[in-house]
Amino acid sequence: MESRGALTAAAEAMRAADPGLIVTVARGSSDHAATYLKYAVELLAGVPVASVGPSVASVYGRPLRLGGAACVGISQSGRSPDIVEMMRAAGAGGALTVAITNFADSPMAEVSAHCLPLLAGVEQSVAATKTFVTSVLAGLALVAEWQEDAALRAAVAGLPDAFAAALSLDWSPLAARMARAQSGFVLGRGPAFAIASECALKLKETCGLHAEAYSAAEVLHGPSAIVQAQFPVLALAVEDAAQAGVVQTAERLAAQGADVFV
Numbered sequence: 001m002e003s004r005g006a007l008t009a010a011a012e013a014m015r016a017a018d019p020g021l022i023v024t025v026a027r028g029s030s031d032h033a034a035t036y037l038k039y040a041v042e043l044l045a046g047v048p049v050a051s052v053g054p055s056v057a058s059v060y061g062r063p064l065r066l067g068g069a070a071c072v073g074i075s076q077s078g079r080s081p082d083i084v085e086m087m088r089a090a091g092a093g094g095a096l097t098v099a100i101t102n103f104a105d106s107p108m109a110e111v112s113a114h115c116l117p118l119l120a121g122v123e124q125s126v127a128a129t130k131t132f133v134t135s136v137l138a139g140l141a142l143v144a145e146w147q148e149d150a151a152l153r154a155a156v157a158g159l160p161d162a163f164a165a166a167l168s169l170d171w172s173p174l175a176a177r178m179a180r181a182q183s184g185f186v187l188g189r190g191p192a193f194a195i196a197s198e199c200a201l202k203l204k205e206t207c208g209l210h211a212e213a214y215s216a217a218e219v220l221h222g223p224s225a226i227v228q229a230q231f232p233v234l235a236l237a238v239e240d241a242a243q244a245g246v247v248q249t250a251e252r253l254a255a256q257g258a259d260v261f262v
Contacts, residue, residue, distance in 0.1 A: 006115060
């Protein structure tokens with residue numbers, strides 16, 4: 001498979017480079033996928049990850065010294081001029097560059113040392129859906145192969161069954177509440193914060209709802225002041241070390257009168 005060969009090559013290059021830093025380049029939904037990748041890399045590989053503003057290269061024309069680093073760019077189309085320019089500049093600055101995009105022949109792929117093609121087909125949705133999901137999975141697959149992590153490989157392989165199980169759940173109580181909402185919070189911590197950010201964006205794009213994503217820790221430092229009776233809150237409490245803290249925040253907001261879904 002084209003994607004398997006590309007994944008293997010990129011992972012081998014990552015092991016050979018042994019980067020002490022990874023930077024990401026993305027916008028919108030792709031940036032949320034990059035945030036998920038950030039947490040995956042930091043938690044599993046112990047390598048710090050930072051997002052680089054594309055305008056550093058495309059608008060300000062400033063070079064970055066990225067020797068010993070890797071740069072991962074994520075873009076559905078791979079054609080955004082500022083993303084392409086930042087990827088080109090990252091390579092020129094010494095970084096190992098990896099593009100994650102739906103189009104292997106895109107300008108971003110062409111200026112990058114490696115490309116992980118999503119092969120998701122044409123994105124029909126105005127709010128990118130399948131390409132967001134596959135971008136997250138491509139990042140996880142890269143980490144699994146780079147780190148030769150058997151458990152993560154198995155988890156990625158099992159995701160279709162996990163998605164099917166999630167779709168079979170009864171989401172009608174949450175849907176009914178959000179249909180009456182004008183605003184709301186989506187909370188998460190760690191990798192779940194990235195998904196909370198994408199969820200809030202989707203609520204804006206598809207429902208015209210003023211939804212904001214917050215870390216379950218940061219929401220208590222100011223934003224929680226606007227939470228009053230029947231304010232909708234969706235808390236993503238995944239089964240990891242942050243779960244107890246997310247649940248604690250959800251309980252605190254429920255005590256303020258919020259309609260909380262965990």
